[in-house]
Amino acid sequence: MPRATFPGGVHPYEGKELTMDKPMKTILPKGDMVYPVSQHIGAPAKPVVAVGDRVLTGQLIAEAGGFVSAPVYATVSGKVKAIEPRRLATGAMCNSIIVENDGLYEEVEWPRMKPVDEMTTEEKIEAIRNAGVVGMGGAGFPTAVKLAPKEPDKIEYVIANCAECEPYLTSDYRRMIEEPELVIGGLKIAVSLFPNAQGIIAIEDNKPEAIRKMTELTADEEKITVKALQTKYPQGGERMIIYACTGRSINSSMLPADAGCIVDNTDTLAAIYRAVTEGKPLMERIVTITGDAIVDPCNYKVRIGMNYRELIDDAGGFVTEPAKIISGGPMMGFAIFDLDVPTTKTASAMTCLTKDAVAEIEPSACINCAKCVEVCPERLIPKDLADAVEHNDEERFVRQYGVECIECGSCSYICPARRQLAQLIKGMRKIQLGKRAAAAKK
Numbered sequence: 001m002p003r004a005t006f007p008g009g010v011h012p013y014e015g016k017e018l019t020m021d022k023p024m025k026t027i028l029p030k031g032d033m034v035y036p037v038s039q040h041i042g043a044p045a046k047p048v049v050a051v052g053d054r055v056l057t058g059q060l061i062a063e064a065g066g067f068v069s070a071p072v073y074a075t076v077s078g079k080v081k082a083i084e085p086r087r088l089a090t091g092a093m094c095n096s097i098i099v100e101n102d103g104l105y106e107e108v109e110w111p112r113m114k115p116v117d118e119m120t121t122e123e124k125i126e127a128i129r130n131a132g133v134v135g136m137g138g139a140g141f142p143t144a145v146k147l148a149p150k151e152p153d154k155i156e157y158v159i160a161n162c163a164e165c166e167p168y169l170t171s172d173y174r175r176m177i178e179e180p181e182l183v184i185g186g187l188k189i190a191v192s193l194f195p196n197a198q199g200i201i202a203i204e205d206n207k208p209e210a211i212r213k214m215t216e217l218t219a220d221e222e223k224i225t226v227k228a229l230q231t232k233y234p235q236g237g238e239r240m241i242i243y244a245c246t247g248r249s250i251n252s253s254m255l256p257a258d259a260g261c262i263v264d265n266t267d268t269l270a271a272i273y274r275a276v277t278e279g280k281p282l283m284e285r286i287v288t289i290t291g292d293a294i295v296d297p298c299n300y301k302v303r304i305g306m307n308y309r310e311l312i313d314d315a316g317g318f319v320t321e322p323a324k325i326i327s328g329g330p331m332m333g334f335a336i337f338d339l340d341v342p343t344t345k346t347a348s349a350m351t352c353l354t355k356d357a358v359a360e361i362e363p364s365a366c367i368n369c370a371k372c373v374e375v376c377p378e379r380l381i382p383k384d385l386a387d388a389v390e391h392n393d394e395e396r397f398v399r400q401y402g403v404e405c406i407e408c409g410s411c412s413y414i415c416p417a418r419r420q421l422a423q424l425i426k427g428m429r430k431i432q433l434g435k436r437a438a439a440a441k442k
């Protein structure tokens with residue numbers, strides 16, 4: 001029997017009450033728009049506009065740079081002001097197309113799409129590819145590539161990842177409550193690509209209203225079921241949600257398709273729906289601006305490329321200077337130091353906190369309590385892996401399956417000695433994955 005949870009995991013403070021009941025607010029950007037050419041895994045997109053060009057909302061401004069890549073579209077009308085490196089929320093610099101927003105929001109003429117029922121599988125995937133849809137839960141993997149596995153007949157489950165287990169985040173929740181038809185429509189399209197697949201809408205049980213709504217709206221859909229998952233972090237991790245829904249396991253050398261599964265995030269499904277039925281590129285996403293340092297925490301429907309500072313200002317600014325600003329949520333997000341960064345296809349939140357619980361407590365020596373082992377969803381021994389990293393012992397790290405870490409942060413969260421376990425493991429894991437990729441190329 002499929003299980004509705006996974007081994008391990010933690011129960012951090014949810015913080016969702018700050019924005020859960022706040023309807024999505026549509027906000028039009030005022031300032032310049034910044035479009036990084038790398039908002040996805042794979043080759044950067046290649047600019048197809050030049051400085052001085054006028055662009056329209058929905059116009060292609062950078063084409064895919066390879067098979068595993070995704071195009072980028074303007075989300076406002078205006079003039080291309082510069083093409084230059086700009087800082088992202090991750091702290092990295094990325095070549096970006098800067099558009100001076102003229103405030104007119106003139107649009108391109110949208111293509112006329114065939115009815116979905118008359119489209120072939122290839123036509124649907126092409127529409128998704130052309131629209132620049134990528135995994136919007138944070139991974140940024142091009143969705144058209146994910147939806148075209150080598151053996152489509154072997155896909156049995158398309159899982160709508162509506163768990164949203166990361167504390168504070170409510171963007172997926174609001175999409176489910178306010179625009180469920182987009183999510184269900186996107187899932188139906190994804191399921192239709194595979195002859196033997198059924199769809200599962202997987203939602204944590206701390207969102208009963210979303211479970212009720214989705215169940216009601218899919219009552220007549222033979223191929224779609226709604227599955228309530230136990231509320232536990234990191235339930236929305238790809239490996240965790242596959243296990244919870246199907247009882248199947250994958251590791252770092254496998255793709256979900258190897259276990260007969262495709263997993264797509266809530267917002268990604270909405271983007272799939274728009275791409276296939278309306279021919280519209282990925283131009284907007286839902287962003288949660290939250291945390292106890294924000295005057296009026298909100299969920300925004302944002303045009304991608306808009307500056308985060310405009311969102312923070314619209315949310316009333318800061319109650320007091322935040323001790324920590326995180327792009328994403330507190331478990332898997334990363335601290336940022338500059339608000340002048342653009343929203344991208346993959347960024348779902350900005351969490352601003354008055355206390356930095358991590359910085360306030362000095363790490364101390366391990367007390368061998370084994371709590372990190374109990375919570376690790378990958379059944380690793382985080383304390384040993386961290387030891388291996390501290391001794392630069394790569395062989396031990398690999399022998400103890402360090403590359404299987406999913407960087408969920410549960411071990412760091414639970415550790416009473418406040419050891420930065422996940423941070424240490426993450427660094428070494430990145431090196432090992434790089435070595436593995438280089439060896440595979442030889």
Ligand code: SF4
Pocket residue numbers: 375376377378379380381382404405406407408409410411412421422425
């Ligand atoms: S070792 Fe990795 S997978 Fe395990 S709890 Fe720590 S961060 Fe998560």
Ligand code: SF4
Pocket residue numbers: 365366367368369370371372373382383414415416417418419421
């Ligand atoms: S949770 Fe922290 S203190 Fe306990 S065994 Fe793991 S590293 Fe050591």
